[in-house]
Amino acid sequence: MQEKLTHLKELESESIFILREVAAQFEKPALLFSGGKDSIVMAYLAYKAFYPAPIPFPFVHIDTGHNFDETLTYRDELVKKLGAELIVGSVQESIDSGRAVEEKGFNASRNKLQTITLLDTLEKYKFDAALGGARRDEEKARAKERFFSHRDEFGQWDPKNQRPELWNIFNGKKHLGEHFRVFPISNWTEMDVWQYILQENIPLPSLYYTHEREVFNRDCQWYAALDAIPRRPTEEVVVKKVRCRTIGDITCTGLSLSTANSLEDIIDEIASSRITERGGRTDDKRSESAMEDRKKEGYF
Amino acid sequence: MKDTTGYLDMELLRFSTAGSVDDGKSTLIGRLLYDSKSIFEDQLQAVKDASKRLGGEEVNLALLTDGLRAEREQGITIDVAYRYFATPKRKFIIADTPGHIEYTRNMVTGASTADVAIILIDARNGIIEQSKRHSYIASLLQIPNVVVAVNKMDLVDFDETVFNAIVTEYKTIAETLKLKNVIYIPISARDGDNVVDRSSKTPWYNGETLLHLLETLPVRVDENNLPARFPVQFVIRPHSDKFHDYRGYAGRISGGSFKVGDEVTVLPSNTQSKIIAIDEGLKSVTEAYTPQSVTIRLADNVDVSRGDMIVKTDIHKPTVSANVSLLVCWLNHRPLNVGGKYIIRHTTDETRAVIKDVHFKVNINTLENILDDKTVNMNDIAHITLKTMKPLKFDSYQENRTTGSLVIIDEATHETVGAGMIVHDLEDQSFSI
Numbered sequence A: 001m002q003e004k005l006t007h008l009k010e011l012e013s014e015s016i017f018i019l020r021e022v023a024a025q026f027e028k029p030a031l032l033f034s035g036g037k038d039s040i041v042m043a044y045l046a047y048k049a050f051y052p053a054p055i056p057f058p059f060v061h062i063d064t065g066h067n068f069d070e071t072l073t074y075r076d077e078l079v080k081k082l083g084a085e086l087i088v089g090s091v092q093e094s095i096d097s098g099r100a101v102e103e104k105g106f107n108a109s110r111n112k113l114q115t116i117t118l119l120d121t122l123e124k125y126k127f128d129a130a131l132g133g134a135r136r137d138e139e140k141a142r143a144k145e146r147f148f149s150h151r152d153e154f155g156q157w158d159p160k161n162q163r164p165e166l167w168n169i170f171n172g173k174k175h176l177g178e179h180f181r182v183f184p185i186s187n188w189t190e191m192d193v194w195q196y197i198l199q200e201n202i203p204l205p206s207l208y209y210t211h212e213r214e215v216f217n218r219d220c221q222w223y224a225a226l227d228a229i230p231r232r233p234t235e236e237v238v239v240k241k242v243r244c245r246t247i248g249d250i251t252c253t254g255l256s257l258s259t260a261n262s263l264e265d266i267i268d269e270i271a272s273s274r275i276t277e278r279g280g281r282t283d284d285k286r287s288e289s290a291m292e293d294r295k296k297e298g299y300f
Numbered sequence B: 001m002k003d004t005t006g007y008l009d010m011e012l013l014r015f016s017t018a019g020s021v022d023d024g025k026s027t028l029i030g031r032l033l034y035d036s037k038s039i040f041e042d043q044l045q046a047v048k049d050a051s052k053r054l055g056g057e058e059v060n061l062a063l064l065t066d067g068l069r070a071e072r073e074q075g076i077t078i079d080v081a082y083r084y085f086a087t088p089k090r091k092f093i094i095a096d097t098p099g100h101i102e103y104t105r106n107m108v109t110g111a112s113t114a115d116v117a118i119i120l121i122d123a124r125n126g127i128i129e130q131s132k133r134h135s136y137i138a139s140l141l142q143i144p145n146v147v148v149a150v151n152k153m154d155l156v157d158f159d160e161t162v163f164n165a166i167v168t169e170y171k172t173i174a175e176t177l178k179l180k181n182v183i184y185i186p187i188s189a190r191d192g193d194n195v196v197d198r199s200s201k202t203p204w205y206n207g208e209t210l211l212h213l214l215e216t217l218p219v220r221v222d223e224n225n226l227p228a229r230f231p232v233q234f235v236i237r238p239h240s241d242k243f244h245d246y247r248g249y250a251g252r253i254s255g256g257s258f259k260v261g262d263e264v265t266v267l268p269s270n271t272q273s274k275i276i277a278i279d280e281g282l283k284s285v286t287e288a289y290t291p292q293s294v295t296i297r298l299a300d301n302v303d304v305s306r307g308d309m310i311v312k313t314d315i316h317k318p319t320v321s322a323n324v325s326l327l328v329c330w331l332n333h334r335p336l337n338v339g340g341k342y343i344i345r346h347t348t349d350e351t352r353a354v355i356k357d358v359h360f361k362v363n364i365n366t367l368e369n370i371l372d373d374k375t376v377n378m379n380d381i382a383h384i385t386l387k388t389m390k391p392l393k394f395d396s397y398q399e400n401r402t403t404g405s406l407v408i409i410d411e412a413t414h415e416t417v418g419a420g421m422i423v424h425d426l427e428d429q430s431f432s433i
Helices: A007-025 A037-050 A069-082 A091-096 A114-124 A190-200 A263-272 A282-286 A290-297 B004-008 B025-035 B041-053 B069-074 B101-111 B129-140 B160-176 B210-216
Strands: A029-032 A059-063 A086-090 A129-131 A148-151 A179-182 A211-218 A221-224 A238-244 A255-257 B011-019 B081-086 B090-098 B116-122 B145-151 B181-186 B229-236 B248-252 B257-259 B263-267 B271-280 B283-285 B287-289 B293-298 B309-312 B319-330 B341-346 B349-363 B368-370 B381-394 B405-410 B416-422
Touching: A007 A037, A007 A129, A007 A190, A007 B011, A007 B229, A007 B248, A007 B293, A029 A037, A037 A069, A037 A190, A059 A069, A059 A091, A059 A114, A069 A086, A086 A091, A086 A114, A091 A114, A190 A263, A221 A255, B011 B025, B011 B101, B025 B081, B025 B090, B025 B116, B025 B210, B090 B101, B090 B210, B101 B129, B101 B319, B101 B416, B116 B129, B129 B160, B145 B160, B145 B210, B160 B181, B181 B210, B257 B271, B271 B287, B319 B405, B341 B381
Parallel strands: A029 A059, A029 A129, A059 A086, A129 A179, B011 B090, B011 B116, B116 B145, B145 B181
Antiparallel strands: A148 A179, A211 A221, A211 A238, A238 A255, B081 B090, B229 B248, B229 B309, B248 B293, B257 B287, B263 B271, B263 B309, B271 B283, B271 B293, B319 B381, B319 B416, B341 B349, B341 B405, B349 B368, B349 B381, B405 B416
């Protein structure tokens, strides 16, 4: 007798179908890996989708140079464990070569500069599809993005001219110089991702669990007291028990006060949380359509 | 939520809603999200701020779903938006689509994967053109369940006779359109009557609340009884020492189930073989069901590639033909070109095709067939025939929503320009009221 198909199984099945579609429809895909939990889940899904063959595309990490050490250590170990190839695109190199100009001031972030490095990296290696771990529940502009999202020769997204996407038929046809962003876990929510990590027993970077850290408070949000974020003289450094709810670049990753030290604790915490996970992300708060604007230019 | 094991055991239900600004669709979605605690404080604050900026007095929950700048500025929904919420029983995916006739293509898109369609009817206005249009689309896309939510019951004093009159009128439409499972609920989305909790104001209504219904409607029950279908998506050959002879066919089961030992036929070559293993991720299973993504290994070293279809040998087989008759919803500004060549994508298969003929168009407001005007513009629904360069392996859409659907792609622009539902019997699809 058939066991009930759980929602996690169904989501996994859908994501694996899309990963295989990408391998079949494109000549040179890549998986964008940030070290965050969503891209970690993507990496494991890709491993399952092609097992026992190796993952047929490399991982690309756009390194802002402002990453937590834990993220980089975890990345290198994971790549080794899954037998994947890793390509790093460096924002620092984009700045050094004059392709990008560093923002100034206390709220400076390299988040926006990543777009330049990302597009340059895709072009350099002639990638025609970039797999991303974005989810539709994260942000309202993302709620309307397709699984297969077309980008013109400038890497731009045109939200008003998206291809209709029906049933499970995905159209990856493109002209020379254009590429696609593909989002296999579009239909997952933050809770689904955590439940899947629990179900599959996927190890995570220690940053996701509670740890003591030197932090400071800015605009009601805790940040890591590291050199990547210049502090105002009034911003006092204190030690708190914190964890990351999302992991990005140090400058835009808000830390939450938490004592959660297991996946079960984290799931409880999220279930009772009244703030979205991107609530701690400074990059989304710059304007109401911050995400839509960055996406149009070619952001993740 | 301490009981994490409960969450791991949930099912997934996809439903679509279609409607315009005034029928309370956004309010209903807002209520489902709000009552299931799926709206967070920072989202609510952002919506409050935006409502104020746009000059509204009240908090406009529609702004939660209007994601693009143009939509917020113009106060209309242009595109399909996907929303998510969960209760302890199920996880829900809402395909929220605009209801105006110009957006038929978006409604069709949203309906294509739905298990349930919610059709909202304003109790004061009764069944209007738009209600028929939504019902036609639910029928065309073969959505297994239709919930007719008679909304704004508070504005008709929760009058049973108003509700009953709408139900009686709708039943005629449901019969004409051959809608499968239709359920009627009197609600007030604004105040929450019969949405999550049973209303004390409708003692004459013995049915379920909307949310309870969504939590308990059987999902995907028929899929595993369908003839087994497995469109081959990708061939896995590791070429490694450890898996030297491994050759697996990856894909997603699109009907019925397969188990180890099954005698199978590969189409279109008609090669026979037997399943020796089914792999799912890192482990092997003895049986797999719709819609699982698995990898099938066969006993013989047969020639199988992407676009082929593996089916069970002893069951009803799909049609293998280059002549395909279908209902199409046109999605593009450039009208359909009779005699023109297009790219067809059907399951994992791709081929070129020429449009042979347009037989009739459907007026989706009156549900009448139009025989004298054969120009198929964006948002039109038409019955067409096409001839493909190589034969397709298909069922009718009525039999199987996956192996019976295809999309039409423009050769020059590469845009998806048409959504097709394959028909066997024309009579089945000619509606008239």
